Amino acid sequence: MNALFVINAAFNTGQTVASRGVFxxxxxxxxxxxxxQKSLNRHVKGDWGDVDEEDKQTNDQALKQGMRLLSAYNDDCFPQNGLATIWIITEADRSATTILFPNEY
Structure with missing residues (x-):
């Protein structure tokens, strides 16, 4: 897997890592x-993906208050993982961003 990069991030992602399953x-x-890569770029721009409206509002507040951020992205093209939902979690202190499958949480 090539290195991940982001452009015009709205916040610092810290070290970006992936779970074993995602990797x-x-x-x-x-x-x-x-x-x-596309999902990570959406995450760092404040597009929280496939979360409900309440979670989007929670993330918007968390961005302002320096709390943990969680986004979810789905793609049906990867049936071996169900809907291939991935979560992207950026820690409150912005030291790390983790990409994982929900069942790996």
Whole structure:
């Protein structure tokens, strides 16, 4: 898997890491790796993805108050992982951002 990068981030992501499951699938599947990159770019721009309105508002407040951020992104192209929902979590202190499958939380 190539290094991930972000452009015009609205906040510091710290070190970006992926869970073993996400990393392994990204190494095997270039389309999935591209989905991760697009999702990360959405996350750092404040597009929280496929979360409900309440969670979007919580993230908007968390961004202002320096709390933890959680985004969710779905892509049906990867059936081996259900809907291939990935979560992207940026820690409150902005020291790290983790990309993982919900069942790895």
């Amino acid at each position: 392994d699938l990204a190494c095997e599947n270039p389309d999935f790796a591209q989905f991760i």
